[in-house]
Amino acid sequence: MANPAIKATGLNKWFGEGEAKTIALRDITLEAQFGEMVYIVGPSGSGKTTLLSVLSGILKPNAGNVWVEGIDIWSLDADQLADFRLHKIGFVFQDYHLFPRLNTAENAAIPLILRKQDWDESIREAAKYLEIVGLKGRAELPPVKLSGGEQQRVAIARAMISQPDILIMDEPTASLDGDTGQAILKFVHDNVLKENRCIVVVTHDSRIYEYASRILTMEDGRITGTKERVA
Amino acid sequence: MKGFLRLAYKLLVNDKAKFTALLVGQTFAVFLMMFVTSMFIGVLNHASSTVINIGASMWVMDPAVQTITNSIGMPDYVLDAVRSMQGVKYAVPLYSGGALVKLPDGTYQSVTVVGLDDTTLFGRPQLTEGKIEDIYAENGFIVVNDSEFSKLESPHLGSEFELNDHRGVVVGIAAVTTSGLYGIPTLYTTYERAVQYIPNPRYTLSNVLVEPKTPQDIARIKGQVAALGYLALTKQEFIERTADFYVFQTGGGTNILIMTVISFIVGLSITGQTFYTFILENLERFGALKAIGTRNRDLVRMILFQAGFTSFIGYGLGVGLCTLLICLAKLRLASYAAMVSYASLLLAFGMVLIITAVSSYVGVRRVLRIEPFEIFRG
Secondary structure (H helix, E strand, O other): OOOOOEEEEEEEEEEOOHHHOEEEEEEEEEEEOOOOEEEEEOOOOOOHHHHHHHHOOOOOOOEEEEEEOOEEHHHOOHHHHHHHHHHHEEEEOOOOOOOOOOOHHHHHHHHHHHOOOOHHHHHHHHHHHHHHOOOOOOOOOOHHHOOHHHHHHHHHHHHHOOOOOEEEEEOOOOOOOHHHHHHHHHHHHHHHOOOOOEEEEEEOOHHHHHHOOEEEEEEOOEEEEEEEOOO | OOHHHHHHHHHHHOOHHHHHHHHHHHHHHHHHHHHHHHHHHHHHHHHOHHHHHHOOOEEEEOOOOOOHHHOOOEOOHHHHHHHOOOOEEEEEEEEEEEEEEEOOOOOEEEEEEEEEOOOOOOOOOEEEEEOHHHHHOOOEEEEEOOOOHHHHOOOOOOOEEEEOOEEEEEEEEEEOOOOOOOOOOEEEEEHHHHHHHOOOOOOOEOEEEEEEOOOOHHHHHHHHHHHOOOEEEEHHHHHHHHHHHHHHHOOHHHHHHHHHHHHHHHHHHHHHHHHHHHHHHOHHHHHHHHHHOOOHHHHHHHHHHHHHHHHHHHHHHHHHHHHHHHHHHHHHOOOOOOOOOHHHHHHHHHHHHHHHHHHHHHHHHHHHHOOHHHHHHO
């Protein structure tokens, strides 16, 4: 049987010590398969973002293991982990985190540039991905000239360009109006989700639940519910 | 250029306001430091003008002499003794001293009088007007045409003046490599006339100029002169002794050190602070790069590249600006006392390296400390 895209067992994470100790994750165990779009939902402070960070190799858990495609990511050293993120995971951040001093194509090309791919070739590749996300002809514009939805599309193009197996989206609609948020997630569902790709989305936005394959609900650092295939 | 360095370059130069501020800071610091040190080196060079212009290989003097301008007379036998030393090809006397000249309009002007060996005229200047043999004419003096020339009412051949109640006649106008430090005109005449015209203490021999037979003889001559109770220095050593005097015994060195430190602090403050602000403004993006998968050492390279690139452009601009200003000043004032030297260039380069290192260190520390997790938390 093939490895799941993501498998986590016994994840615990806390911040601070003594009286200041805050427990963010309590004994979390989960699996996400390729071809799935898994949503993690829950109130603020429930540990969604912490879980996302632990699953994507950004924040080390105090206990537990995470396997991505069968690799125990927290057994990797810092450089290996950075390489792992660069090659296996695509990130779409809540605030996009685009570079205002770079144009749209340069922003989208960043993962390829970091992979030491030729600059011009990376920019050409980025232009293709911008076209895919519906931003044809916008490659030379700086991000400030784009709307919020367009900036989110650039962030998606940046996440997709390295063709990652896992796509991590943190509150992708938080800065967008309802219609634009819907359109973005529909686009991701229809065009980015593939059989060999797993997408994990952290969101508050119930209007986009229809695109989820599975919804995990978190409260106080625990997964308190799972809802299969809503759409 | 590697992709991520090009990325660093674009992030830097596309932020035009910050990049300009960084360049201005570096350029200003380098300019200030270069200018101060160039002026000081120029002043030191002018302080040794007589040594440079006369051009003798070795100089014999009283051990208490620090500069050519405060010469202490030596008895005449020193000249004979030096001439008889092993390894000496030839030796000639030199007089160097100050005097007051009374000009035709009745005003008095301080001058430096250089008395050349009557027989050889060793160390004579390059004449632009007149003939060198006229120095032997009655009351003959050669005037150096430098920035102080006008203080003698811009004399011409045949102009007259009084020197200690003696008549002086200008028989030649000369150009020299380096003009003097103290802003007074220079007159050349024969040794005999100089000691005859200028009131002098008991001993009149300022220096003995020596030409060794071979470079290997220098050490031997020094030893023999020392045994006589006097000091023999090569031209370069005399220039350095003069420089040491101004650096360590006049406060000039301290002042230059203070100015250099101030320019360093100014440069470091402006550049360091602007670069730190640049890093802070881009901190979230650096965090995003880290989250995406940039290794720490690549981030360090990016920051070092940004700091280094700015610093070296600033260095080039600072050096260029300083050189341009000195050149322009020299166009207006031929003897302007400033010169760009390798020492200034190296000093400024060292300072730039330190500023780069400190700015980078501050930026690198901040970037390495940021956790990509914070990017997720917004």
